[in-house]
Amino acid sequence: MIKKFIHQFASPKTFISKVDTYYNFIFYSALLIYVLSIIWGILFTPEDFVQGNSFRIIYLHVPASFLSQSLYLAMGICSITFLIWRVKLAAYLIVAIAPIGAMATFIALISGSIWGIPTWGTWWQWDARITSTLILFIMYLGLISLHSSFSNYEKADKLLSWLVIVGAINIPIIKKSVDWWSTLHQSASITLTDKPTIDPVMLYPLIGTVIGFFGLIICLVLLSSKNQILIREKNKSWVKDYV
C-alpha cells in the first residue's frame, strides 16, 4: 500500500506539475515572511545584555544552521526510499538537495565565523560543533563531486544513497556536540522538550526567519529537482511535450 502510494505521487511528471502549480505561492509567502522577520529581528528587537548588537546575527545563522542539518536528514529519508522502494524521484531529490544543503552549511559556517569575532574574539575554533559542521559541509561537497564523477546514473544513485545513510551519523553528533563536549559554541536555546531560554521578544522573529528561510530553501530544492528531472528524463516523451 505504501509502495503504491509513493509510486502514485512520486512520478517525475506529477512532481513537476505540482512544482509549477505551487512554486509561486511558496516563494512569495516565504520571501515575505523572511524579509519581515529579518527586519523585525535586526531593527526592532532590543540589544542583548551580554552580546550587544552582534546577537542579531542569530536571525541569519540559526535558520541556515537548522536547515543544513534538516536537508541532510531529508537526503537520508530519500536514500532509504530509493533503496527500499526504488523510487526514481527520491534518487533525483538526493542529487538536487545536496548543493542546497552545501549552501545552507556554507552560510551557517560563514555567519558563525563572523559572529565569533565580536563574541568569542576569534573567527574559528576547532571545537566539536564547528568542526562537525565543517565535516558536514565537506560531506555535501564530496557527495556532489562523487555523483558528478559517474557516467552511469544508476550506479551513482545507489552509491550516493548508501553514503548518505552512512554519513547521517554526523547529524546527531552535530546536534549533541554542545552537550557531549566542552565547546565554545553555546548550547541550544530552543529544544523540543524544554522551555526556550531565549526571551519571546527575540524568539518570535527567530521563528519567523526559520519559517521564511525554510520556505525559500524548499523553493530552491524544487527548482533544483526540476532541473535534475529535466536532465535525467530528457529522452522521455512527456518531457518533450512539457518543454
Next chain:
Amino acid sequence: MFNFAFNSFNEAIYMNGHGVFVWSVLIIVILTLYIFFISYIFKIKKIKKKLNESN
C-alpha cells in the same frame, strides 16, 4: 515589541561597532540566495531551450 531598537538611522547602521558584522552576514546571505535562485532559473531555461531545439 515593535519599538525601533535604535535612536537614529546611523546608530542602526553602526550598532555600537557590531554593524559591520551583522550587515556583512546579511549581505552574504542575500547574495548567496540570489546567486542560487538565478543559477537554477537559468539552468532550467537553458535545458528547456536545448530540449526544444532537439525536438
